[in-house]
Amino acid sequence: MTAARARAVVIAALAAGGGLVALVLASDHQEAKAVWAIFGPAVGWSFVGTGLYACRRRPESRIGLLMTLLGFAWFLSILETANSPLVYTIALATGGLWGSVFLHLGVSFPSGRLAARRDRAIVIAGYVIFPGALVPALFFAGPRELGCDACPTNLLLVERDADLAGVALAFGALLYVGLFLVVLARSIRHWRGSSPLERLQLTPVYVCALLTFLLVAVARAGAGDAAWWAAFISSGLLPFAFLGGLLRSHVTHLDAELRARVEELRASRARLVEAGDAERRRLERDLHDGAQSRLVSLALLLRSARARAAADTELAALLDHAQQELQTSLAELRELARGIHPAVLTERGLEPALQALAARAPVPVELSPGPHERLPGTVESATYFVVSEALANVAKYARATHATVAVRRVNGSVTVDVCDDGVGGADANHGSGLRGLADRVAALDGTLAVDSPAGHGTRLHAEIPCAPG
Ligand SMILES: Nc1ncnc2c1ncn2[C@@H]1O[C@H](COP(=O)(O)OP(=O)(O)O)[C@@H](O)[C@H]1O
Ligand SMILES: [Mg+2]
Structure with a gap:
């Protein structure tokens, strides 16, 4: 909204409010004149004022516009205090519009837009029912039937008929109640489906709107001046609840953005681990099929050369030495390949791979059986490397004097426990192994905990999410 337009709106609102004060004070039939003369314009102004402010602060939301509109619709309803039958009739037939805009505002909060079809239907029903529900009654209701003996006669009156007027009024009231119940059910469902941060902005708006609705209903039912005071104060506060909620909405925005980023990061981290694992498997295969198999054939060649060189003792000694060196190289290469990615893990799964780890450890390791089934590749590797690093640390x-290893599937997770009865005092901040493990496990959305009081052994516990099989 441009500044000039906003100025014009302010001037119009001031003029309308001033005019209404005069109208209320001159009214022949308005009760509780002082309250109406003060709060009548004040409520309208507070909606227009906060609405314009909201337009400026949140131009992307239509809430500000609706709030401004609500201020003017509210002024329209106060025209009921007019002594002129024409103005009075127009006010009766259109005064309910503020209820329509109020409903529109509440349902479309905080974007000001109606995304769901059901919400659009509710708002359209509001625009029909609020102003329209009273109109049929006007054809048959004189001042007495409308509960205001001193009011002018409405110009729509065709024939006074108390019974018909009563039925039409009751029908109108029924429509109001029906609409109220639908809106209440919708608001409760919407509130329940919201995140805690969204609730932060919805709760004050819903509570204040409901309270105002109830107070106005009580005041209209003839509860006296005090009820009108309460209703007006609540109505006057309402736009601030809307405004407060609206200004909070950027927190929700930020929250949604943050969640999206975290999700993105998590996915990319998981992809990185998976790609790393695939690369390790490939490297291990290359070593196995390439260098390792060449060395094995070389060993065979050396063995047959050694068989033929039996007569030449010097050559035989040389070939013996070459054979030994070759065996050492092969062993080192196997160890290297195993560190990159153990072939047994890929080929036979977790349990045999863990058995191999336990068998190689320098202290006796008690390995609980399982899991017997295959798990996702990244989970198997992470589990294997947790146990491998933990046992290396034990060594x-x-x-x-001994260690225990247990890998179990519990609900949607794989848990890994490695315990020893050693000196304790393990600290992830004093090395790179445990920290690397924690990163690897975290990339799979898992957790790693080290419990290692000095003198009481060490317990490593990891939990890695893994869909139940
Ligand atoms: N099972 C254990 N018992 C006692 N101390 C341990 C144990 N595991 C780890 N530590 C201590 O915690 C430190 C960090 O472990 P780690 O991150 O695996 O480091 P590194 O990369 O040196 O193996 C080690 O330097 C060691 O002092
Ligand atoms: Mg280590």
Whole structure:
């Protein structure tokens, strides 16, 4: 909204409010004149004022526009205090519009837009029912039937008929109640389906709107001046609840953005681990099929050369030495390949791979059986490397007499526990192994905990999400 337009709106609102004060004070039939003369314009102004402010602060939301509109619709309803039958009739027939805009505002909060078809239907029903529900009654209701003996006669009156007027009024009231119940059910469902941050902005708006609705209903039912005071104060506060909620909406925005980023990061981290694992498997295969198999054939060649060189002792000694060197190289290469990615893990799964780890450890390892089935590749590798690093640490630092390893599937996770009875005092901040494990496990949305009180052994516990099979 341009500044000039906003200025014009302000001037129009001031003029309308001023005119209404005069109208209320001169009214022949308005009760509680002082309250109406003060709060009548004040409520309208507070909606227009906060609406214009909201337009400026959140131009992308239509809420500000609706709030401004609501201020003017509210002024329209106060025309009921007019002594002129024409103005009075127009006010009766259109005064309910503020209820329509109010409903539109509440249902479309905080974007000001109606995304769901059901919401659009509710708002359209509001635009029909609020102003329209009273109109049929006007054909038969004189001042007495409308509960205001001192009011002018409405110009739509065709023939006074108290019974018909009563039926039409009751029908109108029924429509109001029906609409109210639909809106209440919709609001409760919407509130329940919202995130905690969205609720932060919805709750004050819904509570204040509901309270105002109830107070106005009580006041209209003839509860006296005090009820009108309460209704007006609540109505006057309402636009601030809308405004407050609206200004909070950027928090929700940020929250949604943050969640999206975290999700993106998590996915990319998982992809990285998966790609790393695939690369390790490929490297291991290349080593196995390439260098390793060449060395094995070389060993065979050396063996037959050694068989033929039996007579030449010097050559035989040389070939013996070459054979030994070759065996050492082969062993080192196998160890290297296993560190990159153990072939047994790819080919036979977790349990045999863990058995191999336990068998190689320098301290006795008690390995609980399982899991027997195959798990997703990234889960198998992460589990394997947790156990492998933990057992390497036991060998290097723990001075333990024995260790236990247990890998279990619990609901939607795989849990890994490696315990030793050594000296304790493990600290992920003093090395790179445990930290690397924690990163690897976290990339799969899992957790790693180290419990290692000095003198009481070490317990490593990892949990890695894994859909139940
Ligand atoms: N099972 C254990 N028992 C005792 N101390 C341990 C154990 N595991 C790890 N530590 C201690 O915690 C430190 C960090 O472990 P880690 O991150 O695996 O480091 P590194 O990369 O040196 O193996 C080690 O330097 C060691 O002092
Ligand atoms: Mg280590």
